[in-house]
Amino acid sequence: MNPAYFWIVLGLSSVSWFIYPLFLCLLALFRKNTPWIEPSDWPSVSVLVAARNEENVIARRIENLLNQNYPGRLEILIGSDSSDDETDEIVKTFAIHGVVLYRSPERMGKSLIIQELLKLSNSDIIVFTDADTVFAVDAVRELVLPYSNPGIGCVDGSRMNSLEGTTCESAYWKYEKTIKKLCSRLGVVLGATGAIFSLRRKLFMPAAPNRADDFELAVMTRIQGYSCVFNECAIAVEPSPDDSSQYRRMVRIVSWMLTSCVLLMGKALKKGNFFLFLQLLVHKMLRWFSGVLILCATVLSGILAGSPVYTTIFLLMCSFHLLAVAGLFLRNRLPSRLLFPYYFWLMNFASIDGIFRTLTGNPVEIWERKTMEEDN
Numbered sequence: 001m002n003p004a005y006f007w008i009v010l011g012l013s014s015v016s017w018f019i020y021p022l023f024l025c026l027l028a029l030f031r032k033n034t035p036w037i038e039p040s041d042w043p044s045v046s047v048l049v050a051a052r053n054e055e056n057v058i059a060r061r062i063e064n065l066l067n068q069n070y071p072g073r074l075e076i077l078i079g080s081d082s083s084d085d086e087t088d089e090i091v092k093t094f095a096i097h098g099v100v101l102y103r104s105p106e107r108m109g110k111s112l113i114i115q116e117l118l119k120l121s122n123s124d125i126i127v128f129t130d131a132d133t134v135f136a137v138d139a140v141r142e143l144v145l146p147y148s149n150p151g152i153g154c155v156d157g158s159r160m161n162s163l164e165g166t167t168c169e170s171a172y173w174k175y176e177k178t179i180k181k182l183c184s185r186l187g188v189v190l191g192a193t194g195a196i197f198s199l200r201r202k203l204f205m206p207a208a209p210n211r212a213d214d215f216e217l218a219v220m221t222r223i224q225g226y227s228c229v230f231n232e233c234a235i236a237v238e239p240s241p242d243d244s245s246q247y248r249r250m251v252r253i254v255s256w257m258l259t260s261c262v263l264l265m266g267k268a269l270k271k272g273n274f275f276l277f278l279q280l281l282v283h284k285m286l287r288w289f290s291g292v293l294i295l296c297a298t299v300l301s302g303i304l305a306g307s308p309v310y311t312t313i314f315l316l317m318c319s320f321h322l323l324a325v326a327g328l329f330l331r332n333r334l335p336s337r338l339l340f341p342y343y344f345w346l347m348n349f350a351s352i353d354g355i356f357r358t359l360t361g362n363p364v365e366i367w368e369r370k371t372m373e374e375d376n
Helices: 003-028 058-066 087-092 110-120 139-148 168-186 214-223 243-270 274-288 290-303 308-330 336-359
Strands: 045-051 074-081 100-104 125-130 152-161 196-200 227-238
Touching: 003 168, 003 274, 003 290, 045 058, 045 110, 045 139, 058 074, 058 087, 074 087, 074 110, 087 100, 100 110, 125 139, 139 152, 139 196, 139 227, 152 168, 152 214, 168 227, 196 214, 196 227, 214 227, 214 243, 214 274, 243 274, 243 336, 274 290, 274 336, 290 308, 290 336, 308 336
Parallel strands: 045 074, 045 125, 074 100, 152 227
Antiparallel strands: 125 196, 152 196
């Protein structure tokens, strides 16, 4: 077999994880980090929260938002996605504080709920967050601060886990946060964190009428010619679900975002934004398929194992996979660094699951907290 096939597959699998970050590092060296200037007149802000059966956390969420240290006008809009618990009644008790409730009589999903809330908003800046998230007292202020630069269209915040321990998502988030910092210096952050991000209202433009999630809205600001940045000081805290919950969440994200990514890549090409097109291809598409590529590279290195070089590579790759299996059974005993192969495969199997669901016409478009079956 031609060894070039192995090196091509291995190269494709490493582009998103190693070559892409190194390329961003080089670009960032030539970009000065300009501080944001506090505006003399703070813009009005609407905080949008989509909720589905959130009776256990919604009061805390609203109180947290009411206590924000924001110098300008702040309004809070809660969208109940046909909740059948006490969520609506709890939200109504905050009407005296100006909190607005929108209730959908039937399930719509988060994206359409957000679009309904936007119709009720009268603010210049929109802040998006989740019902189980808690903001630092100055989080909204930090989400709005970068807009003193008129070229910035979207600001991504920093999500932290409230529980101790390492999960598949928290380990991944540490890596992704480094990427966001590099992208932010260039104004090319790709996507946003659903728990905490903001957007200029005039730039709210879903890639399609029924779509409006954190990833698409952030990328669409760049397609419209604006920058997307990351403010590490805009902090949100949320519970850290276990690995099985994060697996389901990743399946939902990929099954929804795969179509989004294709749509956005097409829009980027039409606008002549080739850098954004390549970002979507490398940062999203190749990363979602990296598990498949690693498996192919392992098989190809095994076929070529007659020479010392390929035998060594094959053994190293097999060791990586075996360590992932060990992490599955011993994840409470192994050091966190040795759990990387386990987390890598957990996330990649979720990506493969999400891709399969999309290709078979069964994407997970509506989120339920408890079970994947409810997603459908």
